Amino acid sequence: MASREVFFQTLRRALGKAPGVDLTPPGPDSVALTEKASAIRERSPATLASLSEAFVARAQLVGWHVSRVPSKEAAAAAVVNLALARGMKHVVRSAHALLDRVPVHEALASAGLEVKVVAYDDEDPQGSRAALREVMLHADAGLTGADYAIAETGSIVLLPRRGVSRIVSLLPPVHIALVETSQVLESLDDLFLLRTEEFLRTGSLRGYMSIITGPSRTADIEQTLVVGVHGPREVHLVLIEEEFP
Amino acid sequence: MPEVKTAEFPRLSRQSLADPQVQSSLRRLSHFIEAREAAVAEVGEQEWQRLRDQGRRIKEHAIAHLDYYLELAADNVVKAGGNVCFARDAREACDYVLKVAQARRARTVIKSKSMVSEETGINTVLESHGIRPVETDLGEYIIQLAGETPFHIVAPALHKSKEEVADLFVQKLNVQRKESITELTAIARAALREIFVQADIGMTGANFVVAETGTVVIVTNEGNGRMSTSLPRVHIALMGMERVVPRLEDMAVFLRLLPRSATGQRLTSYTTFVTGPRRDDEEDGPDEFHLVILDNGRSRMLADEALREALYCIRCGAWVYGGPIGAVVTPILAGLPQARHLPFASTLCGACREVCPVKINIPHLLLTLRSRVTQGPPADRHASWLERIAARAWQYVVTTPWAFGLAGRAAAILQLPLLRRGRLRWLPQPLNAWTRTRDFPRVAFRPFRARWSRIADQHPREKT
Numbered sequence: 199m200a201s202r203e204v205f206f207q208t209l210r211r212a213l214g215k216a217p218g219v220d221l222t223p224p225g226p227d228s229v230a231l232t233e234k235a236s237a238i239r240e241r242s243p244a245t246l247a248s249l250s251e252a253f254v255a256r257a258q259l260v261g262w263h264v265s266r267v268p269s270k271e272a273a274a275a276a277v278v279n280l281a282l283a284r285g286m287k288h289v290v291r292s293a294h295a296l297l298d299r300v301p302v303h304e305a306l307a308s309a310g311l312e313v314k315v316v317a318y319d320d321e322d323p324q325g326s327r328a329a330l331r332e333v334m335l336h337a338d339a340g341l342t343g344a345d346y347a348i349a350e351t352g353s354i355v356l357l358p359r360r361g362v363s364r365i366v367s368l369l370p371p372v373h374i375a376l377v378e379t380s381q382v383l384e385s386l387d388d389l390f391l392l393r394t395e396e397f398l399r400t401g402s403l404r405g406y407m408s409i410i411t412g413p414s415r416t417a418d419i420e421q422t423l424v425v426g427v428h429g430p431r432e433v434h435l436v437l438i439e440e441e442f443p
Numbered sequence: 444m445p446e447v448k449t450a451e452f453p454r455l456s457r458q459s460l461a462d463p464q465v466q467s468s469l470r471r472l473s474h475f476i477e478a479r480e481a482a483v484a485e486v487g488e489q490e491w492q493r494l495r496d497q498g499r500r501i502k503e504h505a506i507a508h509l510d511y512y513l514e515l516a517a518d519n520v521v522k523a524g525g526n527v528c529f530a531r532d533a534r535e536a537c538d539y540v541l542k543v544a545q546a547r548r549a550r551t552v553i554k555s556k557s558m559v560s561e562e563t564g565i566n567t568v569l570e571s572h573g574i575r576p577v578e579t580d581l582g583e584y585i586i587q588l589a590g591e592t593p594f595h596i597v598a599p600a601l602h603k604s605k606e607e608v609a610d611l612f613v614q615k616l617n618v619q620r621k622e623s624i625t626e627l628t629a630i631a632r633a634a635l636r637e638i639f640v641q642a643d644i645g646m647t648g649a650n651f652v653v654a655e656t657g658t659v660v661i662v663t664n665e666g667n668g669r670m671s672t673s674l675p676r677v678h679i680a681l682m683g684m685e686r687v688v689p690r691l692e693d694m695a696v697f698l699r700l701l702p703r704s705a706t707g708q709r710l711t712s713y714t715t716f717v718t719g720p721r722r723d724d725e726e727d728g729p730d731e732f733h734l735v736i737l738d739n740g741r742s743r744m745l746a747d748e749a750l751r752e753a754l755y756c757i758r759c760g761a762w763v764y765g766g767p768i769g770a771v772v773t774p775i776l777a778g779l780p781q782a783r784h785l786p787f788a789s790t791l792c793g794a795c796r797e798v799c800p801v802k803i804n805i806p807h808l809l810l811t812l813r814s815r816v817t818q819g820p821p822a823d824r825h826a827s828w829l830e831r832i833a834a835r836a837w838q839y840v841v842t843t844p845w846a847f848g849l850a851g852r853a854a855a856i857l858q859l860p861l862l863r864r865g866r867l868r869w870l871p872q873p874l875n876a877w878t879r880t881r882d883f884p885r886v887a888f889r890p891f892r893a894r895w896s897r898i899a900d901q902h903p904r905e906k907t
């Protein structure tokens with residue numbers, strides 16, 4: 199690639215460097231990383247409980263409506279109450295593992311709502327993706343799990359993959375996320391540590407990661423805050439705090 | 444080369460500072476400043492200084508080894524299934540984007556805020572080939588509908604009142620007139636949704652690019668960044684080559700510095716990490732990913748010891764772009780002559796240096812540029828013969844004691860008809876260059892030298 203060479207020639211001349219790599223950057227210490235990552239995974243219930251407190255306080259500040267529930271059944275009931283209170287009819291959901299363990303799909307369906315799982319069909323990936331997008335565009339709410347929650351910032355983290363769409367949490371006007379206490383991380387540092395550890399272990403990173411911190415917002419007209427621009431205007435967190443996970 | 448609006452800066456800034464809408468908006472911008480102070484106070488002064496030092500060190504390291512980290516980033520993007528273009532200037536970047544767009548027979552490109560796209564003038568290029576670029580950041584969308592360019596990049600639609608936006612929407616979108624800001628936002632949401640779903644290409648900037656993993660990091664509040672990187676079949680990310688950071692863990696530092704410095708938030712609503720195109724088993728996302736890495740004058744800054752620092756800038760929140768650092772970056776990127784007025788537009792009070800999250804010495808950079816402009820080749824200078832004669836005269840007066848004393852008395856008397864509440868709010872040509880946008884303190888009736896001799900008499904022992 200000729201243009202790439204010229205680009206780097208100019209760059210190295212500007213840096214006053216000879217071509218070639220003259221840098222062995224301080225590579226991540228993978229042993230230390232692995233140790234820290236397992237320390238995070240093996241946190242005590244007491245630690246998790248206090249992190250959850252911090253997370254809830256922060257999440258409320260950034261605009262999440264938080265309900266704390268003691269069980270999976272209670273979580274399903276909380277979602278149904280919310281949907282009925284808002285007069286919702288159509289809900290889309292991702293196929294996050296947590297959503298298979300929480301009986302929320304059945305609960306919503308028996309309350310009379312139409313629930314659609316966003317997962318493409320292997321037979322017709324193209325066609326089913328297009329159809330699913332239409333459904334998402336017209337749904338009243340998007341229901342997702344979370345891969346992590348961050349106490350420092352009041353955010354949830356989504357790692358899109360098979361069954362976990364990028365946009366179930368984005369297109370509908372309301373986003374409802376289910377989170378378990380075991381998913382709460384202390385800080386952004388912990389998040390990037392875990393991601394780096396996975397990257398070094400597997401040799402690749404997933405294609406996408408969203409850190410979501412409250413509703414979509416803007417202050418572009420007269421510097422006045424408005425929620426719900428391109429993303430949801432209303433965001434709910436249901437935190438499942440089971441005694442013995 | 445794109446059209447450089449900066450040449451018109453003196454005229455445009457005069458116009459806009461006189462606009463009452465702009466005046467009240469600038470006042471409202473001070474909310475951001477308060478929020479920022481609160482957000483920083485919450486971290487604690489010591490921790491904040493530690494973060495700034497850390498951010499600064501990471502940037503210094505990354506820029507000193509830019510060649511290494513750019514190659515690493517590019518290789519990792521390719522490994523993840525993406526394509527990389529190294530563009531030496533705006534034209535090469537535009538050519539590449541156009542080639543991609545034409546190969547996909549694209550008709551619409553949706554854009555999420557990107558400084559580099561402004562810098563390259565890509566919109567004009569696309570339009571001239573029948574491809575429609577649509578801005579999706581609410582402020583920029585409004586400006587684009589109005590057919591203006593975001594002169595106030597601080598907040599692109601800063602100068603529009605909600606009534607003006609309401610009129611604009613009625614006129615251009617054929618909708619019923621709505622006046623509340625919430626309803627206006629809803630109108631824009633609906634109009635842009637339609638375009639989002641049928642757009643062929645999503646184009647974004649890159650706040651940071653992580654070399655270690657080949658990841659583009661995009662920070663937005665509205666969600667247009669997520670839309671642009673999830674819905675269209677092709678995603679093109681444009682980055683200035685200084686955006687690269689070595690490691691993923693560095694993002695913990697910059698994500699703490701950036702939103703706090705910009706809007707006083709702990710974190711923006713959406714922080715999006717894109718590594719190549721959609722993976723095979725993903726539910727949605729683009730099939731194709733392109734990263735355009737732009738030099739366009741940055742290597743000139745890099746080679747210049749005195750200016751290199753400007754490349755550490757993390758553009759803390761898009762809205763600061765038009766502020767002090769824009770005055771440094773723009774002249775170099777545009778080549779000094781067209782942008783020569785910008786380094787002179789700041790009062791150099793030094794406040795920007797105090798707040799800069801990566802501790803850039805902005806006043807020093809501006810001074811360096813000013814001296815280049817005034818000492819540069821004639822094309823870079825903009826003093827008229829009149830100014831030069833005035834400068835000579837000034838030099839004579841201030842270095843000749845009797846002339847200085849006389850001039851002081853004369854000024855004290857001449858100012859009398861102009862004084863308003865103890866300040867000079869208007870001065871005749873050519874001194875109005877100062878009073879157009881700020882007041883001048885009145886000239887003292889008793890000159891300092893006269894007072895000094897009296898003070899010295901009264902306090903003889905303190906005499907030095």
Ligand code: SF4
Nearest residue numbers: 756757758759768799
């Ligand atoms: S130079 Fe200005 S815009 Fe850049 S990081 Fe510093 S304060 Fe922010």
